[in-house]
Amino acid sequence: MMNHHDFQQDPDDDDGVMESLLLHDEPSNPLQPPPNPNPNPKPDHHHPLLPSTQSPKSPTTFNSFLDPPSYAEAIFTSFDSSSSSSSNGTNHSHHHNRNTLTDELPSRSGSGSVSDYLYIFVSDPQKEQETSASLVPGAATTFYTYLITTRTDLPEFGSSTSEFAVRRRFRDVVTLSDRLAESYRGYFVPVRPDKSTVESQVMQKQEFVEQRRAAVEKYLRKLAAHPVIRRSEELRLFLEAKGRLPLQKSTDVASRMLDGAVKLPKQLFGSEVATAGELSEVVQPAKGGRDLLRIFKELKQSVTNDWGGSKPLVVEEDKEFLERKEKLVEFEQQLSGVSQQAESLVKHQQDMGETMGELGLAFVKLTKFETEEAIFDSQRTRASDMRNVATAAVKASRLYRELNTQTIKHLDKLHEYLGTMLAVNNAFADRASALLTVQTLSSELASLNSRIEKLEVASSKIFGGDKSRMRKIEELKEAIRVTENAKTCADSEYERIKENNRSELERINKERHDDFLSMLRGFVVNQAGYAEKMAAVWEKLAEETTAYSKEAAEL
DSSP, rough: OOOOOGGGGGGTHHHHHHTTTTOOSSSSOOTTTOSSSOOSSSOOOOOOSSSSOOOOOOSSSSTTTTSSSOOOTTTOOOOOOOHHOOOOOOOOOOTTOOOGGGGGGOOOOOOOOOSEEEEEEEEEEEEEEESTTTSSSTTOOEEEEEEEEEEEEEEHHHHSSEEEEEEEEEEHHHHHHHHHEEEEEEEEOOOOOOOOHHHHHHOHHHHHHHHHHHHHHHHHHHHHTTTTTGGGGHHHHHHHOOOOOOOOOOHHHHHHHHHHHHHHHHHTTTOOOOOOOHHHHGGSSSSSSHHHHHHHHHHHHHHHHOSSOOOOOSOOOOHHHHHHHHHHHHHHHHHHHHHHHHHHHHHHHHHHHHHHHHHHHHHHHHHHHHHOOOSSHHHHHHHHHHHHHHHHHHHHHHHHHHHHHHHHHHHHHHHHHHHHHHHHHHHHHHHHHHHHHHHHHHHHHHHHHHHHHHHHHHEEEEEEEEOHHHHHHHHHHHHHHHHHHHHHHHHHHHHHHHHHHHHHHHHHHHHHHHHHHHHHHHHHHHHHHHHHHHHHHHHHHHTHHHHHHHHHOOO
16 A cells, blocks of 8 residues: 555646656566557658547646557557567658668568668758749749668669669659559559649648658558569669759640640641651550640540440450459448548547546546545545556556557558559559550541442442542551551560559459458457456556455445
């Protein structure tokens, strides 16, 4: 039992009272998570599993035992030791020391070789100014650059073990994403972070800068984990090339459409001759391109496919792919539902932790009152027992917060796979776009051949032939030659995308099995472990108050 003099403190110093409840746990257990080593953590970016609102309480010297915890910044040892070692996406402050890169695990390569590693870290955001891009003479636009540090032993990066750093702005990330989308159609290319529409208004806020830093780092690490993209020339140049990014920037949609409008009359009147460069554009989607006539033709083909009575000359015949695609659509729907429930669980555990802490503080205040007003020993005994309840409530509050940290770490995999499904849908859209191009060119060839047949029939009815019709036939034959070349390119691109889809579906099925098994194991083990620890706290309290309970029953 606690003595009366233990409570001789400033009545208004609740923090001091709570510090006097500093938890003296049982002997150290290797499974027990240690407390947060940083008593004043810096705010981190908002985690998707965390509730969007936070209690407005101010931090205390008691390691915020009664305040809403900064879950994304908390560092605890998980009950499942293997899960912590398999993750390379832990949260770090942007003041991270580059030397610690040697201690980090490499990104998953898919090859199974631990020697082929590619580790990326984004840090040190710096504000810079650019005058050339400003619309107002003499004015400067403000942007941030980030230090992107890479450590790898991949042969694509030169030496056996390399560590290097470059500075990039978010515009460079957009360019990298666009180039990868063009070069790796059909692959499940991770989706880059969105560019904020109100960026200029919020750029001054440090919270936004930190959120963007973390988002860019997460995106680059996903690229580094992809077994094909991690070895791409585009990613290598982005990570390794000094100075300005040597990748071709994307032309804005307005400029591309303007170029297409200039070319359209020549195409309609037949004075525009297809070039090798234009033929190579067949392997890219028509939407947003410079060929408005192609856009119109593919739009017409799409409408014909949906509403026309005739079946397209080329259709998707891979029944296995169509079945897997349908199952993935259903999987995404189910995944979204589970993700929402995971958010609810995190909110519930956070509320329980906060409520337990507030309950402990309320019992502390009641204990002080009982002690200060005590006249009989029974009052002091009751006050001591209430102090034990306060201590147990604070312990339970801490355990709930530690459990919530682990819950977020494991169930965040659900949110990651929702992002993966965006990449899957983009790859399937590449396939549909390539098929539409093949269908359009097939219809175009059929139309050209039909026109030639009609002209030949009409010309044969005239003695000596119709020279104008014969000239037109030769022009149409040239158009057929060009179209056939374009269709050959389109067929090759469609088959390439189909093969990319197939290999990616196999990869993601295997990774999904491993990732979900690890997620479920970690989640269940931590729920069971912390439930046992919480039960131990309350069982100990029950033993301490048994004598008082018996005395109360005898009265």
